[in-house]
Amino acid sequence: MSARDMSARLLAPARWRAWELALWAAIWATPFVVPQHAALINEIAILALFAVSLDIVLGYAGIVSLGHAAFFGAGAYGAALFAKHVMPDPFVGLAVGTVLGALLGVLTSPMIVRGTDLTRLMVTMGVALVLLELANKFDNITGGADGLQGVVTGPLFGAFEFDLAARTASFYSLAVLFIVFLALRRVVHSPFGVSLQALRDNRLRLASAGMSVNARLAAAYTVGAAVAGAAGALLAQTTGFASLDVLEFHRSADVMLALVIGGAGWLWGGLAGAIAFKVMHDVLSAFTPQYWTFWIGLFLVVLMLAGRERLLRPWTWFGRGAGGGGGR
Amino acid sequence: MLTLLFDGVAYGMLLFVLSLGLAVTMGLMNFINLAHGAFAMAGGYVLVLLMQRHGWPFLACLPAAFVATALVGAALERTLYRPMYAKPHLDQVLFSIGLTFMAVAAVDFGMGSSQVNVQTPPWLQGRFELGSGELTLGMGRYRLFIVAVCVALALGLQAILAGTRFGSRLRAAVDDPRVAAGLGIPVDRVFLLTFAFGSGLAGLGGALGVDILGLDPSFPFKFMVYFLIVCAVGGTSSITGPLLAALVLGIADVFGKYYVPKLGGFIVYVLMIAILLWRPQGLFTRESRR
Numbered sequence: 001m002s003a004r005d006m007s008a009r010l011l012a013p014a015r016w017r018a019w020e021l022a023l024w025a026a027i028w029a030t031p032f033v034v035p036q037h038a039a040l041i042n043e044i045a046i047l048a049l050f051a052v053s054l055d056i057v058l059g060y061a062g063i064v065s066l067g068h069a070a071f072f073g074a075g076a077y078g079a080a081l082f083a084k085h086v087m088p089d090p091f092v093g094l095a096v097g098t099v100l101g102a103l104l105g106v107l108t109s110p111m112i113v114r115g116t117d118l119t120r121l122m123v124t125m126g127v128a129l130v131l132l133e134l135a136n137k138f139d140n141i142t143g144g145a146d147g148l149q150g151v152v153t154g155p156l157f158g159a160f161e162f163d164l165a166a167r168t169a170s171f172y173s174l175a176v177l178f179i180v181f182l183a184l185r186r187v188v189h190s191p192f193g194v195s196l197q198a199l200r201d202n203r204l205r206l207a208s209a210g211m212s213v214n215a216r217l218a219a220a221y222t223v224g225a226a227v228a229g230a231a232g233a234l235l236a237q238t239t240g241f242a243s244l245d246v247l248e249f250h251r252s253a254d255v256m257l258a259l260v261i262g263g264a265g266w267l268w269g270g271l272a273g274a275i276a277f278k279v280m281h282d283v284l285s286a287f288t289p290q291y292w293t294f295w296i297g298l299f300l301v302v303l304m305l306a307g308r309e310r311l312l313r314p315w316t317w318f319g320r321g322a323g324g325g326g327g328r
Numbered sequence: 329m330l331t332l333l334f335d336g337v338a339y340g341m342l343l344f345v346l347s348l349g350l351a352v353t354m355g356l357m358n359f360i361n362l363a364h365g366a367f368a369m370a371g372g373y374v375l376v377l378l379m380q381r382h383g384w385p386f387l388a389c390l391p392a393a394f395v396a397t398a399l400v401g402a403a404l405e406r407t408l409y410r411p412m413y414a415k416p417h418l419d420q421v422l423f424s425i426g427l428t429f430m431a432v433a434a435v436d437f438g439m440g441s442s443q444v445n446v447q448t449p450p451w452l453q454g455r456f457e458l459g460s461g462e463l464t465l466g467m468g469r470y471r472l473f474i475v476a477v478c479v480a481l482a483l484g485l486q487a488i489l490a491g492t493r494f495g496s497r498l499r500a501a502v503d504d505p506r507v508a509a510g511l512g513i514p515v516d517r518v519f520l521l522t523f524a525f526g527s528g529l530a531g532l533g534g535a536l537g538v539d540i541l542g543l544d545p546s547f548p549f550k551f552m553v554y555f556l557i558v559c560a561v562g563g564t565s566s567i568t569g570p571l572l573a574a575l576v577l578g579i580a581d582v583f584g585k586y587y588v589p590k591l592g593g594f595i596v597y598v599l600m601i602a603i604l605l606w607r608p609q610g611l612f613t614r615e616s617r618r
Contacts, residue, residue, distance in 0.1 A: 064418050111601065115608030117417040118360060122560045126601045129553065133594035249549065253425055260422055291437055297429025304423035305411060 014189035020268075024178070027271075031170045038170040044278045045173035046234050049180060051259045051270035053227030058256070059264030060188055061220035062200030064117050066252050067128030070108070071101040071225040073247035075232030077135065077142060080151045080242035088154035090162075090172065094233045101229015102222055109218035109225075125249070132247040147243030151236060162238060169238035176234060177271075180227055184267055187223065196220050197265075257300065331467075332586055333579065338471035340578020341478035342540060344571050346533035346551070347558035348485070349526030351570045354559050358502075359409070360417050363424040364530055364555055365548030366431035371397045371531025372543040373435060376444050386449045393535035394528040401527025405520050413519075428548045436545040443544040474536055481529070486567050498522055557600050563610025573610075 031041050050072055057063050075097035082096045111123045135142045142148055155161045160168045187193050199206045199216055207213050236242045245251070254277070261280075262273025280299075284292035350364040371393040378384040378392055404427075412423055448470055489495040501508040501515045509515045534543070541551065554577065562573030577596065584595045604610075 058418070064421065066421070111605055115604065118354070118560055119604050119608045121360070121417075121421065122556055123601055123604055125553065125556075126597045126604075129597045130594060130601070133591070133597065137590050137594065249553075256422065257425075290441075291433040293429040294433030294437070297426040297431075297433065300422055300426030301408065301430065304415070304419050304426065305408065 011189075014185075023268075028174065028178075031167065031174065035167055039166040040278065040282070041170040042166050042173045042238055044274050045170065045177045046231050046238070047255065047258060047278060048271045048274035049173070049177045049234065050228055050231040050255050051262065051274050052177075052181065052184060052267055053224045053231060053270075054255050054259050055224075055264055055267060055270045056184065056188070056220055056227065057224035058259065059266070059269060060193065060196045060200065061217055061224075063112055063124075063217065063221060064121055065112070065124040066121050066249075066256070067124035067126065068224070068228055068255055069247050069249070069251040070124070070128040070131050071104055071228035072232040072235075072251060072255075073128070073131055073135070074104045075101045075229030076236040076242045076246040077148070077232075078229070079233035080148050080236040081141070083151050083153050083237065084148070088152055090153050090156055090237055093153065093237055094176065094230060097233025097236070098226050098230040101232065102226035104229070105222035105225025106218075109221045112221055113214040113217050125252070128247060128249065128252060132244060135244055135247055143243070145244060147241055147245075149241060151240045151242065153237040153240060162240070166238065173234050173238060176230060180230065181267060181271075184223075184227070188267060192216070192219070257296065260300075260303070332582055334467050335471060336579030336582035337575060338468075338474050338578070339540065339582055340575035341475050342533060342537050343554055343558055343578050344574035345478050345481060346530055346537065347555040347570055347574060348481075348533075348567070349528070349530040350555050351559045351562065351567075352522055352526040352529075359413060360420045361409075361424050362421060362552055362556075363427040363431065363548070365550075365552045366428050367397050367401060367527040367530035368534030368537070368551070369431065369435060369543065369545070369547040370400060371528075371534035372538045372547065373439060373444075374531065375535035375538055376439075376446055376543065379446055386446075390532060390535055394532040397531025397534075398524040398528030402520060402524035404527075405523040409523065410516075410519075428552075432545050432548060439545070441545055443542055444538070446538050448539055470539060474540075477536065482567060482571055489567065494518070494521075557596070559610075561600060561603050561610055569610060 031038055034041075050068075053071070054065065054068050057065055057068065078100035079093040079097035083093050087093075108124075108127050111127070112120050115123070136144055139145070153162050156168055156172055160171075162168050162172075188196070195206065195211055195216060199211075199213055203213055232246060235246065258273040258277035259270055260273065261276045262269035262271065280296065281292065284295050288295075346368050347364075349367065350361060353359050353361045353364070374393040374396045375389045378389045379386065384392070408423075408427075412420055415423075451469070489498070497508070497513050498518050500511070501513055501518045505515050534547075537543075541547075557577055558570050558574045561577070562570035580599065581596055584591065584593075588595070
C-alpha cells in the first residue's frame, strides 16, 4: 500500500458525511420543534457530553474506568461553588468546571498507566469514592447529603435567563455539546487520536514503534476528564444544584451503560447512547417505575452475550440499528 | 480496644468468606465478576426466607444457603458465564453489572426494598468478657462463631487447593487451559465446580453476615467495593492473600468508623489506592504469574 493510499485511508473517516450533517441539523431542530421537552433535551445533551468524554478514555484509549463520575462531580461542584461564591457568569463557571476536571485528570493520570484492567478499575473507582467521602465530610462547603443549594447562574450573554422550562438551558447545553464534539472530532482524527486507537489495539507494538504510551494515555485521560468536568458544570449550572449524587457510583455505571449502548470507539456512540439510554429510561420507568433497572440489566446481559464483535465495529451495527436518529 | 480489634477480625473474616468466591473466579478464571455480591445477597435471602417463613433452625439454614447459591451459580455458569470467559474485561464488567441490576430489581420486587433482620438463636447471643479495664476483651458469641467457621473454611480450602487431585487440576487448568485439556483434565467441569463452590461460599457469607452487615436489595452494590478491594489488594493467586487483605480491611474499617466516623470510608479507599499504586498486582502475589 503506497503512502498516499494509507493517508487517504486514515483521512477518510475524518470527512463530514451527509448523514452526520443531517443528524446535527435534526438535533438542533429538536428544541424548536418540541420546546415542552426542553428539560429532557438538556439532560440528554449533558449525558451525551459525559458519554463522549468517557468515549475518549474508554473507546479510544481503552482505559476501563468505573470512576468517571469523579471528574463529573469535580466539575459540578467547582461550577456550583464558583457561581455561588465568586461570580454567576455561566461561561466562566463552565471554564472553571472544565479546568477542575482537567486538573483532577492530570493528577490522577499517573495512577491509570500502571497495572492490569482490574487495578485500573479499582483505582478509578477508588478516586471517585474518595471524592465522594470528601464531599460528604466537608459538608460546610459542599452541603453534604443535603446538596449545595442556592446556586444561581447568571443570564447567558447577559440576556437569556435560565428559566424553569429549561429552554435556555437546552440551547446552552446543546451548544457546548456541539462545540466539544467538533473539537474532539478533530482530536480523534489527528495523528494523536489515531495513535490512541493503535495503542488501544496493541500497546506493545506502539511502544516498539517509538511512541510514548504512558504520555498518550495520560493525555487522553486528561482530555476525557476535562470534558467530563464540563458536563458536570453544565448540570450544576442548568439545574442550579449540586449534590453528592454527582459523585455516586451509579453515575459512573450509567454513563458507561449509555456509551456501550451507543457503541464505544466512535464519537457518535456517546450521543446515540445518551439518547437511547434516556429514552429507554423514560419508557421503562413509565412502564415500571421501581423495577426499570431489571430491564436495563437484561438488555445489557443480552447485548454482552450477543454482540461484542458488533461493538468493535459499531458502524455496521448502527448502519441497521439506529441510522435514523440513534434511538433503538 | 481489644474488643474493637476482635470485632474487626470478625468483620474481616466475614469479608474473607464473602470475597473468597470472587477471588476464585477472578484469580483462577481471570473473570471480573461484579455480580458476586448478588450471590451473597441470594444466600442471605435464602436464610431469611427459610428461617422466617419455614421455621428452619439457624444451623440448618447455613448449609442450605450454601447449596442453594451454589446451584444457582452452577446453572448461571453453564448458561451465561461460560461464553463470557474469553471476552475482554470490559464486556465481563458490563455483563456482570447487568446481572447485578437484574438481581437487585428482582429481589426488590420479590422481597420488598426494606432491610430484613433475622433472630440469631439464643446460644449465639450475648458475649464473653475477658480481662478488665482498658484491656477488656468482649467477644460477641455470634462473632466468635463467625471467626470459628471462617478459620475452618480457610484451612479446609487451603488443604483442598494444595493437597488434593482436584486442587492440582484446578491450578493446572488455570495456568494453561489448553494444555490442561490436552492432558485429559476436564477443564469445563473443573471451572463449573469451582464457580459453583465460589458462589456457594458467597451465599454462605451472605447468610452469616445478615446479622452484622444488614441485608437489603442494594447489598450487592454496597459491598461490591469491599469485595473488590479484598481481591485486588490481596492478590488472587492464593488464599492467604485475600485472607490477610480481608483482615486488614475489616480491622481498618471498624477502627476507622469508631475513632473517625466521618473519615471511615475515606481511609480505606486511600489505603487501597496507595497499595495498588505500590503493587499493582496486589500485595501477596507471586511475581511471575500471568
